[in-house]
Amino acid sequence: MKSEISMAVIRRLPRYYRYLGELLDEGVAKISSKELSNLMKVTASQIRQDLNNFGGFGQQGYGYNVEYLYLEIGKILGLNKINNMILIGAGNLGQALANYPAFRKRGFNLIGIFDKNPKIIGLQIGGLEVLDVDKLEQFIKQNEVDIAILTIPKNGTLEIATLLTNWGIKGLWNFSPTDLFIPNVQIENVNLSQSLMTLAYQIHNKNSSNS
Amino acid sequence: MKSEISMAVIRRLPRYYRYLGELLDEGVAKISSKELSNLMKVTASQIRQDLNNFGGFGQQGYGYNVEYLYLEIGKILGLNKINNMILIGAGNLGQALANYPAFRKRGFNLIGIFDKNPKIIGLQIGGLEVLDVDKLEQFIKQNEVDIAILTIPKNGTLEIATLLTNWGIKGLWNFSPTDLFIPNVQIENVNLSQSLMTLAYQIHNKNSSNS
């Protein structure tokens, strides 16, 4: 039972992680919250508050060691563990995600791809053969699967999400425009249409001098 | 100079829009904030507050007319206008988006696809021929383009985003893991890696009985 950290903080962690990774690549050894705040266009106060939810990673009078902080945030996010993933629905978007190289390098391992369309089953995508969804339960029982990526049409989503949860999947990365309210599983929705509509609002309602 | 409405509210509008669209399809004529709040798992108070940022769409003692509210939210979001889009970067993700049917039906019209890879230029994707990025400026001068979808590698993103802004593009839908700070253009970032990392945090740090 951990003390509850707000999702607002959690959603900022990957961004810190990205900036620290870039600094690390540039060979920067230390950074102060002030310097990082200039880079990221947030307040130094927010950076310090956010980090102190998880412990004191800095040193007074010095700042933060870039590599140490990078690794610690990685640990907080669970990137030091291997996260095995399966993909359900090998349509256009599913195939694009299966070929996305940035995931594997962060420890996200795609180990299975499933579809129900006979024309797609058997194809090789991202080095994996697309299997029939009928084999899903068996596959999950025989492999350690943490996350399922759902790139299937809206209609089938709730049913398969429920099954996956019952079979022990811990996280669903859901690209269907459906709100899943399922206990015992963590869900992250990516709703591309909603994102695009938000952009439409902005271009029609904000004057162009805003950032 | 409109009174400023917070992004928290704006980001909820597409979700209201989706639920109202579904109710409309089911033939539901009226709904109260209480009923809608049950459906959407938010408070009725929030729904009424959100809507009243834009005007009084309901009627005391009755509730809201579903079709009217649906259309009004659509107008607020700018979905009653045609939003012409071009896509820059016809890799896996770009191709998937080009084939995404949900956009066109909301008035988002893809009218051009660009890439710099000679192997991709000339291909037909989603009914459009992929053009050389060299033709981008000319194309924008000759067509009314509102939004550019950026599905290109991180390195080239800032440069092309700046050019697009100078050429008069109003909105950038950015899929590169880069933060663009450019004036005179509205930017909506979609960062898939960040989303996935957030899910990783949740499966490793939240106990499974949480929603």
Place this chain on the structure above:
DNA sequence: TAGATTGTTAATCGATTAACAATC
């Protein structure tokens, strides 16, 4: 009219920012 439900003000809650003592 009586009942229902909005629109809107007031209260609460949570998140962000500011300030500064602690300390390297």
Place this chain on the structure above:
DNA sequence: TAGATTGTTAATCGATTAACAATC
């Protein structure tokens, strides 16, 4: 030691929820 910068508390700000008068 003096200067710098964190960790952390206090103040502010904004967003959410509750309450209720207005009104259909």
